[in-house]
Amino acid sequence: MHDWDDDLAVPFPLEFTIQATPRSLQASKSARETWKSMVGEAARNRIAASREFTFLDERPLSVTIFYFPPAPMQGDVDNIVKPILDGMRSIVYRDDQVIERVVVQKFEPGVYVEFNSLTDMLQHAAAMDPPMVYVRVSSDTSWRRVP
Template sequence: MGKAESDSEFEMPFPFEFTIEQVTPVSAQTKNNAAKKRWIEMVSQYAKKDIDSVREQYFLDNRALCVTIYYFPDSKMQGDVDNIVKPILDGMISVAYPDDKLIERCVVQKFEPGGMHIFSSPSQTLEAAIGTEKPCLYIRLEDDPVSRSAS
C-alpha cells in the first residue's frame, strides 16, 4: 500500500453532516462570554461525537473546505443570521479542521416557521433536521472542489 492510500484511510471523512437539536445558537455578538464558550464547546462535542461514529481515528489536514449551516428556529429568529456563524466554526476547530482559515465558502440560511422550504435532494441528515422538533441546526462540511466552483 502506497503512502497516499494509507494516509487517506485516516483523513477526515467528508462530506460530514451533523445536527444540534432543541438548542438556540449563541450569537458572536453576545456579551455573555460564558454562554458563548459553552456554545462553542457544545458544537465541538456534537461534531466530535458524530465524526467518531464514522471514523474512530483520523488526522486533520489542510484541505480547503465548504460549510453549509441551516438554522431552523422554533419562531421568528431574534438577531441576525450571520452572527451565529463564527461560534459554530470555532466549535469545529481541532475537531473537523485544524483552523477555520481553511473555510473557503460558507453558506448560511435560516428557515423560519411558516416559510416554504424546498430541497431538491436532501441527505438523510438534512431530512431529519427538517422533520425534527425545532429549534434545529444543520451543519455540513465538504471538501468537494465542484461545490466550491463558481456557478
C-alpha cells in the first residue's frame, strides 16, 4: 500500500525528449540554467498532456538518460546527468534524493545499437535528427531485486 493518489501523482513512467545538446557541469552558469529550464519545460509539458494537476510524492525513482549526439561526444557522458536531474526538480519530484538509480548512455553516430524493445517515445527519439536527449523516469523498483 502506498500513501499517494494514483490519479493525482505524477504519472510514471514519464518519458520525454529534448532535441538539443545537453549542457554539462562545465558549461557556463547561463547555459546550464537555460538547459535546466528546457528539461523542466519538456517534463512539465509531458505531465500536462496526461494530467491537469499533479502533486509530488516521495516514492523512489530511477532515471534513464539516452543521448544521441550528432558527432562523437566531446566531454564525459556522466557530466550531463546532474543538470538534467536538477531540471526536473520541483516538476517531477520534490528533491533528487528520491532518485535511487540513474542509467545514462550515449549513442554516437556509426556505433551499431540494437534495442530489444522500444517505447513509442524512445522510437521517436532514435528516429529524430540528433542531437536528441531521451529521458525516462520510473517508479518501478524491480531493479532492486538483484540476482
